[in-house]
Amino acid sequence: MPRLAKELSAIEVKRLKHSGGRGSDMTAVGGVSGLYMQLLPTGGRTWVLRTKVGLKSRDIGLGGYPxxxxxxxxxxxxxxxxxxxxxVDPVEERKAARAALIAAHRRGLTFGDAIGKYAEAKLTNVGDRDRWVSSLERYARPHVGDMLVQDIAVQDVLRVLEPIWTSKTDTATRVRARMEAVLSWATVAGHRTGDNPARWGGNLKELLPVPSKVAKGSNQPALALADAPAWFADLRKREGMGSRALEFLALTAARSGEVRGATWDEIDLKAGLWVIPAARMKMEREHRVPLPAAAVKLLEALPRFEGNPLVFPAARGGQLSDMTLSATMKRMHEAEVEAERKGWLDSRNGRPAVPHGLRSTFRDWAAETGQPRDMAEIALAHNTGSDVERAYRRSDMVERRRAMMAEWAKFLGAV
Structure with missing residues (x-):
């Protein structure tokens, strides 16, 4: 009968030390016949079960200590x-399970990889591709990037959306739509089956508040109209691509994403016209922006980088982040405060103005100077009139808006 090893306690196991030789020491710890602690010369410790499987002797690893x-x-x-x-051979069983897991992952597709594959297959415009990928990388990847698309469920989509649904409603709705598109592509491409967990109607609509309800009352702080010329003069003194993008945004009353994603093929400098494709617009329809002379002059002075179609590229070649423009305005405000002036504030709530608020400043100017309401709303790419009126309106008043934008640029001091 084989001699039974002494059953060591946890403290006795902890105190075990290597003998100092070059090889490993094997110490039986008792409690289960054949259970050893392997003491490595490097100081490492692992558990080993020495036993027989059929006619073969096996050392089966059970994990490291502690x-x-x-x-x-x-x-x-x-x-x-x-x-x-x-x-059952535990070693062979373990090998088979690991091989099956690896095979499953090779057959499957993670959401992080699906973002890139979708963008490559569907988005031919570099600006659109960068914008899509950037938003999903920022908001979706941290939560579901490593998950197989087949495994993503409604609750996983909610983990992405809930933290930003009420604080960044517009962004959240775009992220949801983009997740739905990626997962729909993955289904058709054979990487998943079943309903799309990012679908709104009859799905997330039952779990999240309607965007139009939570977005109300969340106006962005706008630059006071009286301060706009002085602010614009201050901006023009600043260097950097972020400052030029913000200057262009002010002159065109465009949204930050529209400016940051602008590509040279969208702009006709001779005609003084910027045509933003529907895919890049919030309302998903093409928008023509007449460029005042100051905006054309700004663009003509910008450097162009070979192989990069972006008008306002970041230092590393990609699209500027929204934070770049926000940081520029924040630094401008802080510089005013340090100079013991009030800074660039919203006259209604006293908060520091932000890039998106410049659109409200433009709208205030249009109202104060008697610009036609519909013309100002079209300039902001807002819906105007009823569905029927929009259906019958054939003109976007681009030439009339050209005169309005020239007056706006003059008001800002862009001469």
């Missing part, structure tokens, strides 16, 4: 012996 405690090692050893008695 991640696997003495009690856990004994339990794992007993489970391995039970499997052997049932005719």
């Amino acid at each position: 991640e696997v405690s003495l009690a856990m090692a004994r339990e794992r050893a007993r489970e391995a012996k039970d499997k052997i008695r049932q005719g």
